[in-house]
Amino acid sequence: MSIEKGREITISVLKFNPRSKVSKPHFVEYKLEETPGMTLFIALMKIREEMDADLSFDFVCRAGICGSCGMVVNGKPTLACRTLIANYPTGILQLMPMPAFELIKDLSVNTGKWMDGMSKRVESWIHNDHEVDISKLEDRIDPDVANETFELDRCIECGICVASCGTILMRPNFVGPVGLNRVARFEVDPHDKRTAEDFYELIGDDDGIFGCMSLMACEDHCPKHLPLQNKIAYLRRKLVALR
């Protein structure tokens, strides 16, 4: 962390407002001085405050926890808030909105709408008819099983796996790695009473578990390092055995 003058960096952003009659997609370049520990969150806020108050992007936690700020940086989808400018030796960063999602404006895409659809499609909630008495001792869960469920529950729905996914380019209705991981998460959770047969009904087709081409860019880019490859393979083996 030095206090010397930082290098000049160039941030090039694809700007487009699909709601405007006159707007056309175009790149705009911003030049600014790098400060110690500068992330894309800090840089984009500075650009909005000092150079272009019209620039749209999404941040919420700015700490890599909420999954709001996925964007394509120099060709790779990533969380902008966790992107350190110092890791780009050329000092040139090209930013584009994530593909596969509805574009709102500039770098802002509607991941929320997509994730809501996915959650409803895989019925992303505990299925259990048993009425729990919350004044009584909780059901016991083996600590290792609880931990295994937690590991898959760490997904933050940032959409980076969807933006990385080759399959979704061919099958726009593909449930996505995030959807398959969600099924894997409920499959391992003892609270959920759904059977493999039930999950087959949800994802047992080419827009589900059998559609994945195993290119695995999802796992390469997942900011939470979820074991997507293993879990997709596991689900496929388990569900293919049913037919």
Added chain:
Amino acid sequence: MKINYCDALVIGGGLAGLRAAVAAQKKGLNTIVLSLVPVKRSHSAAAQGGMQASLGNSKMSDGDNEDLHFADTVKGSDWGCDQVVARMFVHTAPKAIRELASWGVPWSRVKEGSREAVINAKKTTITEDADRHGLITSRDFGGTKKWRTCYTADATGHTMLFGVANEALRNNVDIRDRKEALSIIHENGRCYGAIVRDLITGELEAYVAKGTCIATGGYGRVFKQTTNAVICEGIGAAIALETGIATLGNMEAVQFHPTPIVPSGILLTEGCRGDGGILRDVDGHRFMPDYEPEKKELASRDVVSRRMIEHIRNGKGVPSPYGFHVWLDISILGREHIEKNLRDVQEICQIFNGIDPADEGRKGWAPVLPMQHYSMGGIRTKPTGESQNLNGLFACGEASCWDMHGFNRLGGNSVSETVVAGMIIGNYFADYCLSNDVTIPTSTVQKFLDKQDSYLNEILTYNGTEDIFRIKNRMQNLMDQKVGIFRDGENLKAAVDELEELLKKTKQINVKSKERAGNPELEEAYRVPRMLKVALCVANGALQRTESRGAHYREDYLKRDDANWLNRTLTSWPDENQTLPTISYEALDIMTMELPPAFRGYGAKGMIIEHDLSEKRQAIVDEVTEKLQAEGKDRHEIQHALMPFDLPMNYREKNERAGDL
């Protein structure tokens, strides 16, 4: 004009809002949740360390119960809380956590057998009994008698938020994101919904409901250095304030967390210290035991934050380009523990600072400094969550001053409050919606919508020389420098004066793009004046309160003054042309307290100006307790005799514990 009618309207889609919405939907009400962002991205997700609930399952929490949780919460609040609300809360917390378990929150569980833990910088072996295996476990947090904080590693808020959001989906709650409430619709002292802006299309709509519940979180972003998400701007409190009727409570009660990382301000959870991490100074010396020999790093947050700054002022801070800081050392917990239980902390240190906190020695120490973290103040409500002044307006979670935190909140009590208040207030809110009708003419709704519409147009016609971003930055810096951890009359007065000037300047700006949609500067232009009103409530409340209590610390009034200040600050904004809030006070009644004011057990001794009634009430409490004990009454009966409280649903039932069986 587009009017959306519903039975129950919830503004804010974090844990509190979603849980309240589930309560309303389950009572058969057509419920809509409005959120600035997709609800699973709410700031609730950032809660790392855990949720307090006195389950008493693990070895170090054995014997825990509501009474101990209550006492810790009241002491933590520096006797500023509403003790009835604190009782309602501690009684419902174990139920909340068990409900969440059944909704799929993968709580970390007790594992039978021995494991190593670090307590007071020493390796210790803890052995869990076989009969507790598989029950929900807990870790240590500041200001608590027992290890009471239940968790899912260090992503507790995230898993809770997904659990509750999924339950809302299961119950078909109508969730609409990228919607921002601009004003509250009200007539004759009753609230009927809100005027709402769609953040994608810019369109204004009215949402008309039988009851409205605000759950928009805190106002941390009125400060520069804060752990809060960028959406925590206090707008929910501001639009309640702008009704001119609803009041805000204790806005000056702002918590500073001891261990955000420098310079990004991203929080490193209290779990770091709860699990045994320690604070070190420029010499590598562990300094907290010098100041707080008993609780050390685990005194309450207000105390630890002040001690850190005090130590830096004593010349022991570590210099950096961002000023002085101290070190947080968790390397002593060992790599295995960090990579399992503090993984997000490790990731934050690695990504934002290039430090691996599991590296032994100085290399692994993380630079930390106290920063704004939590808003104890908020929309003042009755114990049912309804505004004291505006009927049909409810508030829950951090947006409210319910008021279970008083002047300082304990770690782990905030995510716990979100779901507990969502359960309790959500049900009272639903009952209100079930027994009241919408009786407002559409012309009134139109009037409220037109007012916001012309306000937005007016902003776009401003043709001044001021810049809204510069005004916002100035406000945030002022709040940090003059309304921060250490406060005094002179600086507070200067802050109030300048904030008032800044509020006037918000009408002298020039918004460059004249578009009504997709225009981030326009959004700042209507939000910043609301933030400034909130900031003025904080600064002015702090200026008037000439004592030190909890997180509110006056260097010119060092003592907690129960004789004169055992009260709650109420701020309102009755005339929209006012440039300062109106302030009044609500007394706390010692003679109804279960736990009369006394020393907290940490922080400096002899710093209280006693109230005459404290001793008198204590004598009565002791007498009643002794008498009932002699009659063989149990702790529940004694508690009821001292300070009765109500709860909705079947939440009043006793909580079963493994230790009772």
